[in-house]
Amino acid sequence: MNISQLLEKYNVPGPRYTSYPTVPYWETSPTEDQWISSVARSLEENEHKGVGAALYVHIPFCRALCTYCGCNTRVTRSRGVVEPYIKTLIKEWDYTLNRLGRLGGSGPSVSLTEFHMGGGTPTFLEPAELEILLDGLFSKVKGTTEHEFSFEADPRVTSKEQIEVFRKFGFKRISLGIQDFDPKVQDIVHRVQSEEEVRRVTDDARELGFTGVNYDLIYGLPFQTVKSIEDTMEIVCRLRPDRIAFYGYAHVPWIKPGQRRFTEDDLPNPDAKRALYETGRRLLAENGYREIGMDHFALESDSLWKSCVEGKLHRNFMGYISRQVAPLIGLGVSSIGDSWDVFSQNEKLVETYMARVEKGELPIHRGHVLDEEDKVLRRHILNIMTRFKTDWSDSSLQTPYLESVTDRLSEFVRDGLMEVGARSCVVKPAGIPFLRNICMAFDARLTRKAPSTKLFSRTI
Numbered sequence: 496m497n498i499s500q501l502l503e504k505y506n507v508p509g510p511r512y513t514s515y516p517t518v519p520y521w522e523t524s525p526t527e528d529q530w531i532s533s534v535a536r537s538l539e540e541n542e543h544k545g546v547g548a549a550l551y552v553h554i555p556f557c558r559a560l561c562t563y564c565g566c567n568t569r570v571t572r573s574r575g576v577v578e579p580y581i582k583t584l585i586k587e588w589d590y591t592l593n594r595l596g597r598l599g600g601s602g603p604s605v606s607l608t609e610f611h612m613g614g615g616t617p618t619f620l621e622p623a624e625l626e627i628l629l630d631g632l633f634s635k636v637k638g639t640t641e642h643e644f645s646f647e648a649d650p651r652v653t654s655k656e657q658i659e660v661f662r663k664f665g666f667k668r669i670s671l672g673i674q675d676f677d678p679k680v681q682d683i684v685h686r687v688q689s690e691e692e693v694r695r696v697t698d699d700a701r702e703l704g705f706t707g708v709n710y711d712l713i714y715g716l717p718f719q720t721v722k723s724i725e726d727t728m729e730i731v732c733r734l735r736p737d738r739i740a741f742y743g744y745a746h747v748p749w750i751k752p753g754q755r756r757f758t759e760d761d762l763p764n765p766d767a768k769r770a771l772y773e774t775g776r777r778l779l780a781e782n783g784y785r786e787i788g789m790d791h792f793a794l795e796s797d798s799l800w801k802s803c804v805e806g807k808l809h810r811n812f813m814g815y816i817s818r819q820v821a822p823l824i825g826l827g828v829s830s831i832g833d834s835w836d837v838f839s840q841n842e843k844l845v846e847t848y849m850a851r852v853e854k855g856e857l858p859i860h861r862g863h864v865l866d867e868e869d870k871v872l873r874r875h876i877l878n879i880m881t882r883f884k885t886d887w888s889d890s891s892l893q894t895p896y897l898e899s900v901t902d903r904l905s906e907f908v909r910d911g912l913m914e915v916g917a918r919s920c921v922v923k924p925a926g927i928p929f930l931r932n933i934c935m936a937f938d939a940r941l942t943r944k945a946p947s948t949k950l951f952s953r954t955i
Contacts, residue, residue, distance in 0.1 A: 496910055502769045505951045509931040512880055513812045514838060515873040520940040521863035525837045527856065529864060531594045533834035537822035538595070547606030547639040549820040551813065552584060553827035555615040555845060558652060562756040563674065563684045563716060563744060567829035568615050569845055577624050583849045585631035587826050590855065592635055608639045609820045611813050612646040618653040625660045638665050643817065645670060645707070650692045655699040668707035669700045676730045677723035680716050683757055690730050697734055707797065710736040714771040715744035717761035724771050728778040737797040740814060741775055742790050788880055789930045791815050808881040836870070838863045868894045868939060876934045883922040896939040903936040906951060
């Protein structure tokens with residue numbers, strides 16, 4: 496069976512597995528005490544290993560709506576929203592540290608190994624505003640020896656002065672939202688930016704000492720063609736980012752009304768969408784980018800590729816990162832935290848989030864306390880997503896659901912995508928594009944609550 500046939504066969508909806516259980520199957524939201532206790536345990540366990548925490552900060556504001564976007568955003572041109580939001584972020588951080596018993600004394604109270612600022616558009620904030628926010632957050636923390644701090648940026652609204660502020664606080668990785676360079680595609684998704692704009696920000700970051708430049712690209716957008724993907728990849732490879740995320744577009748206008756600017760008739764059909772992905776994937780490989788897990792590519796000089804080779808790769812709500820870091824503490828509207836045992840997501844509405852923090856409470860909107868089966872299956876799904884293999888021969892990695900997994904993986908074996916033993920499995924290189932399908936076989940909650948869900952469309 497050739498790759499086109501396999502892509503057709505396994506073209507079924509499925510989770511991206513940035514967590515397990517996945518968000519739609521979260522059941523038991525944690526109390527504030529449960530969340531804080533789980534974070535405290537995780538901090539102590541990992542500090543003994545010399546690893547600090549991860550921090551995610553969400554800036555929801557954007558100057559204009561990108562119609563493909565599925566993120567939690569607030570479109571505004573008002574500067575008046577920034578100062579109150581910054582104060583709330585700092586207050587939430589102070590309250591979190593106080594509950595953890597880490598606030599007080601004169602020195603930093605928490606070590607950070609990972610820090611990521613996302614959105615929205617973090618560079619909606621002016622340089623002075625960024626300095627106030629970062630100073631307020633970093634006055635209570637310090638970076639570990641091998642920390643990695645990163646932020647997302649819109650090339651259209653990112654200045655060298657903003658990058659300088661991030662560099663001052665130890666940031667060395669920048670992630671630029673590109674999506675596509677074709678003018679027709681850019682116009683319909685309301686994200687018009689030139690190669691020169693992207694080059695300017697890329698060059699500014701490298702000049703200031705940033706050692707990592709990431710580009711985010713999307714396939715399956717309206718009016719995309721194989722030719723437009725070829726042209727986009729030519730520009731991308733000319734600019735030579737260190738790391739590329741190449742995501743499939745998800746059309747959900749009933750959830751994100753901004754996507755109603757175009758219709759399904761404007762989108763490539765499933766066969767055309769597969770061709771877009773395969774074209775982009777081939778061109779990246781030809782230009783020295785190595786495939787890492789699902790939808791991610793990196794140069795061999797990038798830490799993500801090195802971690803992949805060394806078996807240290809990790810995956811969380813921010814995608815693939817170069818090592819496992821816990822806990823992940825989320826600050827800001829809609830942000831998600833992960834202590835390994837507990838997930839916690841903040842309120843999704845800015846006003847509700849700010850009001851709850853002002854009242855002196857953590858703004859937890861929902862979450863999930865993992866049970867024992869969840870934790871076992873989470874480990875196996877994470878192993879598959881990052882190491883392309885897993886083993887449950889040890890009793891601590893077993894749970895009754897796994898007794899049915901080998902049968903559920905049989906079709907992948909027949910198609911030459913995997914090797915499966917009595918209590919282990921290995922994904923072959925040909926199976927990497929189908930990681931989400933393979934992980935669905937290990938997803939007990941999906942199997943029980945949506946038993947009609949298929950791992951593949953039909954036997955070909």
